Amino acid sequence: MELAVDILVGMMLAATPLLFAALGELVAERAGVLNLGVEGMMVVGAVTGFIVTAESGSHFAGIALAAFAGTLMGLLFGLMTQILLANQVATGLALTIFGLGLSALMGQGYSGLSVPPLEAIRLPVLSELPVLGPLLFHHEPMFYLSILLTALVAWFLYATRAGMILRAVGENHHAAHAIGFPVVRVRLAAVAFGGAMAGLGGAYLSVARTPLWSEDMTAGRGWIALAIVVFASWRPGRALLGAYLFGGVTIVQLHVQGAGVDIASQYLSMLPYLATIVVLVLISGGRGAAVLRAPGSLGRTFYASS
């Protein structure tokens, strides 16, 4: 029982950064923008969060500025793809390469340092409950924020007028433009939000989960977040599920390793990446169902000719 709780809690911790980044990308893709630069935005968020927390001693400042740094990266992508009409795939890759380089440059003097981890919230009675306590009521604030944001994104997309406009812009940008919706502005806002969320995901890694900075510490999580969006077929609730599934694979691998199974650790470390491929195949499999659910204008450049 205790082991099961341990595994579940570990899964939640591993899933949280993925959930942040995936939610942000989900909103951007719903607006029709394919930003492959999640990894770059995330790693810049991670280094910013770490530096600010280390210098100011305030986790809140670190996390807020990480989101801000992610927003700037998202806006850079928006400027390139929406104003300068650059190819989205290539720009996303440029954003990742640039982000990895910039974060290494920024964090040069901080390698190997650490900050105090974000404290878990301890509730009077609830946190002491046998199983539910550690599972639900004893986490640091960013965990709860990720759950709250999932609900907010779902509410925004499906229950607000702005969310409806955003989906319309992603589904058919020419029609949305003809109706008079500001396609470019909606998309800029969506990629900025995506950047902020990726920044939060990065900050979660560097100031909450493992409170230290090391180069390239996102280790491909930005790319896995992209896969989760596809897995979720662009729906927030399923993004939550996807993030926890991938978090679970990571944790099971760690526990197998910890249990002393005689297999080189590298093979176990491959599991999350292999699982991603398997899941991608399963959802795109046969009927191409997921492909059909992709936003109609995803990845296409919009240029208003009138």
Place this chain on the structure above:
Amino acid sequence: MIRLERRPQPSRAVVWMTPVLAVLLTVAAGMALFAIMGVDPVRAVGIIFLSPFSDAYSLSELIVKATPLILIGVGLSLGFRAGVWNIGAEGQFVIGALTGGAVALAFYDISGVWLLPLMSLAAVAGGMAWAAVPAFLRTRFGTNEILVSLMLTYVAILLLSAMVTGPLRDPDGFNFPESRIFHDSALMPQLFEQGRANAGFLVALAAAATGWILLGRHVVGFQIRLMGQSPRAARFAGFREKRIIWFCLMVSGGLAGLAGMFEAAGPVEQLVPALPAGYGFTAIIVAFLGRLNPIGIVLAGFVIAVTYIGGEAAQIQMQLPAAVTRVFQGMLLFFLLGMDLLAGFRFRLRLPRRANVVETP
């Protein structure tokens, strides 16, 4: 009011001018960045962009860095033209090094002129096998090749690490995670007396020439270009989309694998976990900087090689972090992509129309 107007035809002059402008803008932005960091911008940029040309050794190092970038870049450019996004060349590079290197280690006690060709074959096969996974999954299930090829890159790097700490580890290496140093006949022939430039560079040039002929003169190249520009038209014309996807991924995977073997049997001389140095990703920039044209890619390979060698020099002479190289490469791609706008569009100055505004005296 200034507004954009689509050009009837993309301007060829602008298409070829933008890489030059992008390099100049990158230098300017790099100087600004150094100024912010409190580093003497003139000296830093001088070291990065001029020192690679200062002596014979640096020049041969330029060839060492340009070789894998050109080989991989040429392969990728075919796919990018057709809208096939192989982003996992880094993984194919690693597998090529691994399969080619495994052959070198398997025949460690035997030497012969056949060894390098056999290693090359193994490397090409390895790179192709790794690229075959995204090719198969995309053509069979419609799975996104970007994500699949990328995930396989992480798997490949872990596999290399598992191999050099396991079966391929140097038996006399005091448990260090590295293979034996390859035997002489398993090492690439040197191009010059001095430096580390090897015959792989000639193969890279040959690949670029072949790619150029294929794209410009051969029906396969025409199909690739048409599929990228208008997939619907290509389908109407009866091109088999799946075959083009397979072709592009096999060529780029094979060339990336070959580049990996050249790297292991060239400058590195063994298999080490640090073998993947990001060439597979950087080659994406090279492909774009070279305008997806094999001849342009040769030039672009050298431009990016300058940022590597110059970055190393800046690291030694000014204690600048190695990450400077990646920042420069990212900026270069940004400026280039941003300026592509100028090829397809032109700016027009238009006065606001006043005809339908009723002016009251």
